[in-house]
Amino acid sequence: MVAEKPSIAEAIARALSHGRATPRPGGSLKVWEFSAPFLNKGTAQYKVAGVFGHIYGTDFPPQYNSWDNVNPSDLFSAPILKIEEDKKHVTASLQREAHGTDYLVLWLDCDREGENICFEVIQNVEPFMRHSNGQQIYRAHFSSVTPTDIARAMSNLGQPNPNEAAAVDVRQELDLKVGVAFTRFQTRYFQNKYGNLDSAVISYGPCQTPTLGFCVERHDQIQCFTPEPFWTLVPTIQPGTGGPRGATKQAIVTAVDQAIKKVRQAPNDWILTRWKNILPSSFPPKQMTETILDSIPSLNPVYPTTTITPDRAPVHAGFPELPRTESSSYPATFNIRETVEMFNGNPGWRGYAQQVLAGPMRAKEGLDAGDHPPITPTQCATESQLGGGVAWRVYEFVALHFLATVAQDAEVQAPLPLPRDACVSAEGAGWAGLGGQEGRFTSILHWMQRRDEVLPDFRQGQHVTVTSVELREGRTSPPDYLTESELITLMEKHGIGTDASIPMHINNIITRNYVRVQPPDPPCRPSNIIINKLIAHRYIRADLPPDPPSPPQPPARLALNGSRQLVPTELGVVLAHGYHRIDSDLVLPAVRSEIEKQISLIATGRAGKEAVLAHSLSCFKAKFDYFAQCIGLMDTLFESTFTTLAQSGKPLSRCGKCHRYMNLISTRPARLFCPTCDESYNMPGEGTIKLYKEIRCPLDGFELVVCSRGSDQKAYPLCPLCYNHPPAFAGDDHLERADQGPAGQMHLNCTQCGHPTCPQACAQTMLGPCINDQCTGCLILDTSSGPHWRIASTTSRPQDRKAPLVLFRKALLTDVLFWAADCNVCPVMIHVAPGAHRVALAGTRPKKEKDEPQIEEDPEGPKYCEKCGEYRLLDVTFHRDAVPGGRPFVRGCIQCDPELHDQCQYSESRARHEMDEEGDGTENYQGRKIFNPYA
DNA sequence: GCAAGGTC
Numbered sequence: 001m002v003a004e005k006p007s008i009a010e011a012i013a014r015a016l017s018h019g020r021a022t023p024r025p026g027g028s029l030k031v032w033e034f035s036a037p038f039l040n041k042g043t044a045q046y047k048v049a050g051v052f053g054h055i056y057g058t059d060f061p062p063q064y065n066s067w068d069n070v071n072p073s074d075l076f077s078a079p080i081l082k083i084e085e086d087k088k089h090v091t092a093s094l095q096r097e098a099h100g101t102d103y104l105v106l107w108l109d110c111d112r113e114g115e116n117i118c119f120e121v122i123q124n125v126e127p128f129m130r131h132s133n134g135q136q137i138y139r140a141h142f143s144s145v146t147p148t149d150i151a152r153a154m155s156n157l158g159q160p161n162p163n164e165a166a167a168v169d170v171r172q173e174l175d176l177k178v179g180v181a182f183t184r185f186q187t188r189y190f191q192n193k194y195g196n197l198d199s200a201v202i203s204y205g206p207c208q209t210p211t212l213g214f215c216v217e218r219h220d221q222i223q224c225f226t227p228e229p230f231w232t233l234v235p236t237i238q239p240g241t242g243g244p245r246g247a248t249k250q251a252i253v254t255a256v257d258q259a260i261k262k263v264r265q266a267p268n269d270w271i272l273t274r275w276k277n278i279l280p281s282s283f284p285p286k287q288m289t290e291t292i293l294d295s296i297p298s299l300n301p302v303y304p305t306t307t308i309t310p311d312r313a314p315v316h317a318g319f320p321e322l323p324r325t326e327s328s329s330y331p332a333t334f335n336i337r338e339t340v341e342m343f344n345g346n347p348g349w350r351g352y353a354q355q356v357l358a359g360p361m362r363a364k365e366g367l368d369a370g371d372h373p374p375i376t377p378t379q380c381a382t383e384s385q386l387g388g389g390v391a392w393r394v395y396e397f398v399a400l401h402f403l404a405t406v407a408q409d410a411e412v413q414a415p416l417p418l419p420r421d422a423c424v425s426a427e428g429a430g431w432a433g434l435g436g437q438e439g440r441f442t443s444i445l446h447w448m449q450r451r452d453e454v455l456p457d458f459r460q461g462q463h464v465t466v467t468s469v470e471l472r473e474g475r476t477s478p479p480d481y482l483t484e485s486e487l488i489t490l491m492e493k494h495g496i497g498t499d500a501s502i503p504m505h506i507n508n509i510i511t512r513n514y515v516r517v518q519p520p521d522p523p524c525r526p527s528n529i530i531i532n533k534l535i536a537h538r539y540i541r542a543d544l545p546p547d548p549p550s551p552p553q554p555p556a557r558l559a560l561n562g563s564r565q566l567v568p569t570e571l572g573v574v575l576a577h578g579y580h581r582i583d584s585d586l587v588l589p590a591v592r593s594e595i596e597k598q599i600s601l602i603a604t605g606r607a608g609k610e611a612v613l614a615h616s617l618s619c620f621k622a623k624f625d626y627f628a629q630c631i632g633l634m635d636t637l638f639e640s641t642f643t644t645l646a647q648s649g650k651p652l653s654r655c656g657k658c659h660r661y662m663n664l665i666s667t668r669p670a671r672l673f674c675p676t677c678d679e680s681y682n683m684p685g686e687g688t689i690k691l692y693k694e695i696r697c698p699l700d701g702f703e704l705v706v707c708s709r710g711s712d713q714k715a716y717p718l719c720p721l722c723y724n725h726p727p728a729f730a731g732d733d734h735l736e737r738a739d740q741g742p743a744g745q746m747h748l749n750c751t752q753c754g755h756p757t758c759p760q761a762c763a764q765t766m767l768g769p770c771i772n773d774q775c776t777g778c779l780i781l782d783t784s785s786g787p788h789w790r791i792a793s794t795t796s797r798p799q800d801r802k803a804p805l806v807l808f809r810k811a812l813l814t815d816v817l818f819w820a821a822d823c824n825v826c827p828v829m830i831h832v833a834p835g836a837h838r839v840a841l842a843g844t845r846p847k848k849e850k851d852e853p854q855i856e857e858d859p860e861g862p863k864y865c866e867k868c869g870e871y872r873l874l875d876v877t878f879h880r881d882a883v884p885g886g887r888p889f890v891r892g893c894i895q896c897d898p899e900l901h902d903q904c905q906y907s908e909s910r911a912r913h914e915m916d917e918e919g920d921g922t923e924n925y926q927g928r929k930i931f932n933p934y935a
Numbered sequence: 936g937c938a939a940g941g942t943c
Contacts, residue, residue, distance in 0.1 A: 004941075004942080005941090005943080006943090008943095050936045050942095051941095051942085052941080052943060053940075053941030053942035053943085054940065054941045054942080055941095057939095057941095057942095058938085058939090059937095060937095065936095065937095067936070067937085072937095085941090085942090109941085113940060113941055114941085116940090116941090117941070168940080171939080172938085172939075172940075174938090174939095175938045175939045175940080176937085176938055176939080177938085178938075179937065179938030179939075180937045181937090182937090182938095182939065183936085183937045183938075184936085184937060187936075187937080200936065201936055201937070203936095203937065203938080204937090204938085205937090205938050205939070206938075206939080207938080207939065208938080208939090415937080497939080497940090498939080498940075498941090500941070500942085501939065501940060501941085504940095505939085508938095643942090652941060669936085684938095794941090876939085
């Protein structure tokens with residue numbers, strides 16, 4: 001039995017085994033085992049495991065990875081590959097578990113993606129089953145993981161649906177090709193022209209771009225808004241003295257003057273004509289869906305993709321069942337009364353339950369999305385049972401929410417907000433206030449009660465006297481920027497993304513610098529995210545200020561106060577407007593719904609996979625080609641908003657070709673641009689770039705720069721040209737192989753370069769092999785690290801290595817070491833002699849400074865430690881006032897010279913180290929004065 | 936460096 005995730009697998013195993021199943025590790029999977037009857041075939045040995053969503057991802061073959069050599073338009077006809085997601089070898093574990101099994105039951109989530117994963121699982125399991133003829137493969141259809149539902153699914157096993165799975169395959173291919181083609185094209189086009197876009201990638205996607213479109217649409221509404229005046233009549237009225245029903249009500253005219261006149265003429269002749277039930281909180285909430293839960297964490301001011309999952313875990317383990325569901329209608333079998341009666345078990349809620357039971361107890365009409373029933377408590381719990389805390393709060397929220405959904409409406413009979421006096425509109429009159437709330441849902445969700453209105457004792461049809469009337473003037477105001485929850489609602493309405501992916505799309509347009517987040521006003525307290533979410537949704541009462549009479553409030557926005565607003569950046573606005581100029585479809589939600597429509601044809605069997613794919617691809621390719629042809633329309637918007645490369649950045653280092661200054665453009669993507677040669681040189685994405693001592697690269701004459709990333713990270717010099725186009729020498733085949741690596745473009749900094757004549761190159765700064773036995777790299781003196789001199793390890797993960805790494809030995813000084821800067825994962829870092837003025841490798845000391853002590857140096861003397869034969873000698877010059885042991889200058893081996901050894905201290909760079917996971921103890925030597933913790 | 940969909 002294979003489920004979509006481990007938690008579902010566990011629930012299935014427990015239900016089918018009546019709690020007897022026990023887990024064991026099965027590679028990357030957790031396998032639950034037990035024996036129980038299976039269908040009508042007697043007792044069977046069960047194995048239940050959960051995968052982790054999709055097993056495979058979709059991508060192009062490696063030869064399509066180059067942004068330079070592949071025409072994006074050709075991507076539409078490129079082949080695609082299914083590549084195992086970088087997890088923990090799910091396929092290997094599945095195959096191992098599949099050996100010798102007789103039956104496979106697929107318990108993947110009951111949606112299209114789940115159907116697709118079914119076939120990914122089959123692909124790995126079927127070949128290893130005892131009888132692999134497909135007859136022993138079943139699909140379980142279930143909508144929740146309660147024991148009843150699981151048992152029902154077991155007795156109604158069906159077959160996986162290949163059409164639904166094929167629809168997902170097509171969606172994957174379309175999303176990939178459309179997204180990558182547009183992204184590469186527009187990124188290259190605009191990055192080569194403008195210097196202040198501040199986005200490393202100008203991405204396009206059928207979900208993220210319409211999401212941006214919503215934000216820009218609201219932005220445009222705000223920009224175009226013209227305020228208009230409006231007037232309100234605000235009479236003060238009192239109960240009348242009775243008498244015949246007045247007839248003037250119908251005559252209330254819209255003209256303000258006439259109305260006032262009329263009021264003055266007949267102040268006693270008014271009748272309340274209508275009670276309105278339009279205050280949102282007068283209705284019980286809807287049945288709880290995933291949206292309600294998920295839109296709560298989306299209000300989290302700390303990080304948009306934080307989900308409720310961690311907080312949900314304890315709830316899963318305990319009481320309410322929280323399936324991922326969009327349905328808000330209960331199945332016919334759902335017993336409301338039983339569920340309500342359950343809450344008699346909580347003394348604090350017994351009253352609520354009784355009160356609800358006394359009413360009509362109707363669930364609200366809702367939507368059946370075909371997934372799960374609404375989120376509903378399944379057991380009664382008390383605070384102490386759940387251990388208080390977040391779990392209890394979430395549970396309480398779900399439980400009370402449920403009770404409220406089946407309680408009666410509240411009696412609130414006027415729009416809010418209203419002043420304490422009544423308001424009369426041209427259509428009639430209304431009152432704000434609350435009637436008796438006994439038995440109403442607001443007595444359960446008491447925080448939804450308004451406490452500042454008391455319903456006056458008026459009834460419909462009653463005569464009232466208008467004692468005064470006031471004319472108030474206002475001006476209409478523009479809408480606010482979209483709040484995150486409004487955006488989520490829009491996305492759901494238009495089918496952009498899924499409940500699980502919507503936060504990702506929003507996060508995408510934030511990190512790409514298309515929109516920025518405007519903190520909520522007033523800001524949420526970030527101390528307790530869950531509580532804030534609940535407050536933001538008005539499910540729990542916020543800390544209200546003490547009770548002084550509040551001045552008349554302007555109409556309260558029902559928009560959620562705690563929600564963040566999304567304000568488009570210039571880049572976001574220009575992009576969205578640009579799409580509108582060329583092809584509005586690209587930025588409208590229709591682009592997504594069209595894809596859904598097309599693949600639905602496959603899912604329902606009305607069209608073949610190949611036909612739909614070919615048709616959709618040709619449509620999108622035509623759109624792409626037209627877009628590429630008309631990009632100038634978008635570009636004119638960029639021109640008026642951004643500065644060209646030539647006008648960007650500040651002069652920093654000199655070009656080796658024209659010997660003029662290149663400008664450092666520090667907004668993303670960081671690069672040096674030579675206006676004379678019209679050439680860009682990418683810089684590392686992290687860290688600050690400075691000029692490095694005006695030293696020039698001996699290979700190409702470019703001035704070196706140094707990239708530093710904070711005091712506990714390795715700083716390194718680099719040549720702008722070598723970094724982007726590593727020099728070919730001493731074994732060109734290394735580079736050929738390097739270019740084909742999964743990392744794509746290869747970057748080479750000076751500490752990694754092995755050029756024999758360059759003083760910055762590795763061979764000139766290398767001390768010897770790394771002290772970490774598991775590290776195959778070597779120790780490098782960081783020549784830019786003074787005055788806090790450091791020695792760092794440089795190495796690569798074996799799988800990233802582009803060439804066989806030649807271990808350092810004296811005789812191999814000029815052997816080439818090629819590997820990518822980003823692959824440096826060994827954390828070893830040695831702080832040399834805190835009192836040192838200067839540290840250099842023996843024989844490489846630069847010329848003396850004037851107050852440096854006179855050092856006698858034997859030019860022919862040994863450069864390597866003759867004792868260990870491994871490490872290069874180090875020249876350390878001390879400050880006058882920090883000379884240890886009386887010698888201002890020491891030449892020695894950091895391993896064998898006791899004095900130098902004592903001066904060295906070990907720590908770790910922040911680079912994570914995969915070897916740590918093997919427990920080699922690198923954690924243990926931080927800050928300790930032990931020379932070689934690996935020895 | 937690229938999409939969107941699962942999940943951890």
